[in-house]
Amino acid sequence: MAKLDFSPIADTTRRAEIVALLRRAILTGQLEPGQKLNELRISEQMRVSRAPLREAMRELVQEGILTSIPYAGTFVINVTAKDIDDAYSLNKVLDEFAIERTWKLRDQRFFDELDRRHEAVKQATRDRDTTRQIETALQLHGLIHEWADNSVLLETWQRLTSRLQMYFALHQQARKEAVPAEDVHETYVALLKGNDMRAAQRHAREHIDLDFEELLSYARDLEKRPSKGG
Amino acid sequence: MAKLDFSPIADTTRRAEIVALLRRAILTGQLEPGQKLNELRISEQMRVSRAPLREAMRELVQEGILTSIPYAGTFVINVTAKDIDDAYSLNKVLDEFAIERTWKLRDQRFFDELDRRHEAVKQATRDRDTTRQIETALQLHGLIHEWADNSVLLETWQRLTSRLQMYFALHQQARKEAVPAEDVHETYVALLKGNDMRAAQRHAREHIDLDFEELLSYARDLEKRPSKGG
DNA sequence: AAGAAGCAGATTGTCGACAATCTGACAAGA
DNA sequence: TCTTGTCAGATTGTCGACAATCTGCTTCTT
Incomplete structure (x- = not known):
């Protein structure tokens, strides 16, 4: 056989x-x-x-x-500014943990997969397919959680991802404007390939902060308007 | 009215x-x-x-x-040693985060509730009610997560708790021996009331490690025996 | 004897109908 | 006018029955 x-x-x-x-x-x-x-x-x-x-x-x-x-x-579910804040602050912690756990397990297959997902983001960006851009960016981000070899972490991150994806989609829908065309993940990928774990962790934290600020401003807008639920 | x-x-x-x-x-x-x-x-x-x-x-x-x-x-679900390892290593991270977030929000109500839950653990210990002892210990432990004012963190911790409680119950059932009668939470509670956040975080981490080692040894025993599932 | 085919029982997945509950409108009374 | 009681319509919760699928045994063939 x-x-x-x-x-x-x-x-x-x-x-x-x-x-x-x-x-x-x-x-x-x-x-x-x-x-x-x-x-x-x-x-x-x-x-x-x-x-x-x-x-x-x-x-x-x-x-x-x-x-x-x-x-x-x-x-x-209703999306409040606090929900986004909560999700993001926890996500930072999980990212740091995931990078630490993944670090020693990185191999050629990891780097290949990293490039593959990075390429998918760039493709979606070229296609101006914002929905797919969100999906692929989250998948790129999720690699460290998949690779960390911790089922509970992965499960937790996937739950978070659902919400993040929802928040991003709403954000994009509300703004009706194209998401940044340039590539904001270049440094992130490079650091994950490098030898300075702390630097990678630091960057992940800061990188998240950037997207986060935008989301928060959107969420605060949301709360000034009436919503369909309680 | x-x-x-x-x-x-x-x-x-x-x-x-x-x-x-x-x-x-x-x-x-x-x-x-x-x-x-x-x-x-x-x-x-x-x-x-x-x-x-x-x-x-x-x-x-x-x-x-x-x-x-x-x-x-x-x-x-089947309980493997790796599951327990995964859950505990993530729990450490969440604890550190929870303590950090809770720290500035501590007030008299927090201290009162802390004492109340601590007392519940001691009561269950006196009663030799092992099931209740597990429940109350986890509830004491959960206070920092409830107080951290982060719904996503709380939700995540509650999911983890389910498993931890299950693991503990199995452990206790397999050993058929009374859990330690002395109070292992005294220091933990004292540190949460004190002014040294780092010390509290460090203790939480080490405190968990103790229970963890016992659980792991049990889990490894489990895996040498046949189980009912895949 | 070993393996394949087919059947019977048990169990899960799905359906349509009924019961319980909620919502909003309307009327009656203070 | 405001509150309270009532009722009809709509929606969710629950039930019992049927369909689809799996499992293990039996039987047949080689």
């Missing part, structure tokens, strides 16, 4: 597909923060019964991008 | 109660790691239909203490 490692077969349950669909709709901002999800309407649109839809929604509630009030409904 | 702030009414859905029941069963070790949860059997025992039970299980899957394989079943 040939030595092949097959990847797991895709989940063939409706539930899994619904989760993916809903998550995408939320993270891309198609479903607005605070908006209520009507079970009957959605299940009819998707041609699915309410049972798998409800199970899917339960998952997304635990994932932190939906919130549920018994007998009232399930809503897309 | 009198100025009273009422606390939210308890969730009255079956789903919420099922979640609580199942979580408790898992965290106290009544449901063993790797064990399969038969939906029909459980729903009959609880006198509930499978719909709310399945939704509850979906929540616990996302919470990280159950794992689901389509068309095969839902199982209690």
Whole structure:
């Protein structure tokens, strides 16, 4: 028998597909923060019964991008300036930890993957595909968390990522302006390839701060306007 | 009208109660790691239909203490030495962050609550109630995370706590011996009341290491024996 | 005896219908 | 006018039944 490692077969349950669909709709901002999800309407649109839809929604509630009030409904979470602040300050800590853990595990495969993801960001930037730009940038950023060989860290970061992606999408949607065309990740990638771990950690921290300030200013704008939820 | 702030009414859905029941069963070790949860059997025992039970299980899957394989079943997660290692190393980082954030927010209410929880641990210790001892110790430990005024941190810590509590319960169950009767939290509490933040952070880190070593030795024992799951 | 094919039982995934609860409008009374 | 009671419509929560899938055994073939 040939030595092949097959990847797991895709989940063939409706539930899994619904989760993916809903998550995408939320993270891309198609479903607005605070908006209520009507079970009957959605299940009819998707041609699915309410049972798998409800199970899917339960998952997304635990994932932190939906919130549920018994007998009232399930809503897309509201984004406050404090939420963003909280997420980012924790993210800094996780990044530092991830870099420390990843550092000794870096090898050629790591560097190759780093370049591959960096290239994906640059491609999305050239294509002016802002949604994809957000996705790829987060994937580039996530490599250190995947490589750190700590399942709990990875899981935690993925939960954070959901929100960050949502925040970025809203930001981009609100501003309706192209995200910076130049490449802001060049230094980050270079430092991850280098020999000064502290410098890489420091840069990650500062690098995050830049994006963060922009996001915060957007979030503060948001709070001056009425929202659809509580 | 009198100025009273009422606390939210308890969730009255079956789903919420099922979640609580199942979580408790898992965290106290009544449901063993790797064990399969038969939906029909459980729903009959609880006198509930499978719909709310399945939704509850979906929540616990996302919470990280159950794992689901389509068309095969839902199982209690298996505890490996690496899982414990991962959880603890991340916990150290979170603790340091939590202490830093909490530090400036400490007030009389904080100190009172700290004492209250410390007292609860001592009471459970006197009662030789090991399960409660685990619960209260984790609650004492959790105060800095609750006080840090960062919802994402708190959420993350609560997810970690579930696993830690499960690990501790298994540990205690396997050893069948009383946990240390003396009070190991005295220094911790004192430092949190003091003025040297760095010292508090350092102690939290070392304090965790102690429990950790014991847990790891247990986990390594576990892996030499057959388990019920994959 | 070893392996493949097929069947039966058990279990999970999904469906449609019913029950419980909430929301908002409207009417009655102070 | 303001509050309170009532009710209809809409929506969520729950149920029982059916469909899809898996597992292990049996049977058949070589």
